[in-house]
Amino acid sequence: MDSMVYDVAIVGLGPAGSTLARMLNKDVKVIAFDKKNDRDDSFKKPCGGLLAPDAQKNFAMFGMTLPKDILVDPQIFSVKTIDLKTGILRHYQRPYVNMDRHRFDLWLKSLIPENVEVHDSVTCSSVVKAGNVYEITVTENKVKNIYRAKYIVGADGANSLVRRSLFPNHKIDTYTSVQQWFHDRHSRPFYACIFDEELTDCYAWGLSKNEYFIFGGAYPVRNSRERFEKMKEKLRDYGFILDNPVKTEACMVLSPSSPRQLCPGDGHCMMIGEAAGFISPSSLEGLSYAFESAYKLSRLFNERK
Ligand SMILES: Cc1cc2nc3c(=O)[nH]c(=O)nc-3n(C[C@H](O)[C@H](O)[C@H](O)COP(=O)(O)OP(=O)(O)OC[C@H]3O[C@@H](n4cnc5c(N)ncnc54)[C@H](O)[C@@H]3O)c2cc1C
Structure with missing residues (x-):
């Protein structure tokens, strides 16, 4: 002691x-x-x-800059959103730092x-x-x-x-977050957010990071892994290439429902x-x-x- x-x-x-x-x-x-x-x-x-605009503002307030060896390829200004229930696909602008x-x-x-x-x-x-x-x-x-x-x-x-x-x-309130890393074989790097109320009332994401593509999502704790696999299956029709993961990660992520x-x-x-x-x-x-x-x-x- x-x-x-x-x-x-x-x-x-x-x-x-x-x-x-x-x-x-x-x-x-x-x-x-x-x-x-x-x-x-x-x-x-x-x-x-992803360092979102609010976090970038904190860095500005702290007077801090980011060293370039923390950055990865590509830098992201556009989010491709897909709603699987309606099949609607849209892009919106949001400047992130991809790290x-x-x-x-x-x-x-x-x-x-x-x-x-x-x-x-x-x-x-x-x-x-x-x-x-x-x-x-x-x-x-x-x-x-x-x-x-x-x-x-x-x-x-x-x-x-x-x-x-x-x-x-x-x-x-808690979700289980599951993420897999793949060698990125898409023709162009991108960032996508995917909504599918059948599998989760939260969302899933896909993101290019250097030579990898990270596909993840937040799911109700029960059957989270099955839901994740079903989401992967559905996204093949949207051109996502999600074969042979090189790494799988899972953790809890909080989602407070009230102050x-x-x-x-x-x-x-x-x-x-x-x-x-x-x-x-x-x-x-x-x-x-x-x-x-x-x-x-x-x-x-x-x-x-
Ligand atoms: C899959 C996923 C993707 C996400 N993506 C984004 C994103 O792109 N952008 C964004 O803004 N947010 C994102 N988030 C949320 C973000 O990761 C967290 O909000 C953020 O990491 C919180 O920072 P923190 O310092 O509070 O906790 P953490 O980053 O979790 O850090 C906690 C630290 O505590 C240490 N620790 C924990 N337990 C112990 C112990 N018993 N003994 C010793 N050390 C311990 C760990 O080493 C860890 O370093 C994501 C979350 C998940 C789960």
Whole structure:
């Protein structure tokens, strides 16, 4: 047991946690934990990796630019939307930045200043309140260590351990997101959103990313994989080439159905990003909410008296 008590422990260094860790004043003693690293076998967040206009606005507000090795081919200004019930197909304009999501996460993490004690390649397995502090149990190099902090920030994504541990009765509506990666054999790269109320009341997407085509969708948790396969079958008639996936990913994605489902935290526990339910329930775009909630929380800490 490390006897030091940190001011703030951040669980999760995705876009929300990394942004908070970067923005906290240097006089706040911060420790932060994250699963991922830069090795091939690292945890990688399943994602479309599209930086939508609202998230671009956050970057503008932060005065930040993006390094070009995070970008992928092609850059996207047009969304092809297909409604399978009516067969209607339309294009609309929306400027995205198409990125390598894992490289983006690692880059955001690399911007965290040295005064923050970062533990990566680690898994937090429990969070408990013990008197005035939080105790976080962390497995690092197969050894369990316990760290203590006065404040805890849950930035650990949709399936947040912090939310499940400290707010066990809090429920947020959830879909299962399934994505597969294919070698892209379409004649031209594109981005498509597909609606089919028979299979999901959310949507599916297809997206060219360098030499790959990612096809994914968010489905009701029950029979999500069968629904995904049926969607693939239907889209063959629309020219989608979805044979021989090279990678399959699945994870939960939150879709809060009312403001009451949001979980911003309580007392000395704060939640940011998707862990709090901050994500668009219709588009499932969440990067802007991750940045925005981290920024707002950093101001609360930095301006405290
Ligand atoms: C398939 C899919 C596609 C999406 N596409 C887009 C998109 O194109 N554009 C967009 O804006 N949004 C998209 N989203 C939503 C977006 O990915 C999330 O809203 C965003 O990642 C939330 O950021 P975050 O930092 O809150 O959480 P996360 O990105 O989930 O980061 C949480 C971090 O916590 C760490 N962590 C979790 N548990 C533990 C633990 N127990 N111990 C240690 N570390 C832990 C993980 O390593 C992770 O890095 C998509 C979501 C899904 C599921």
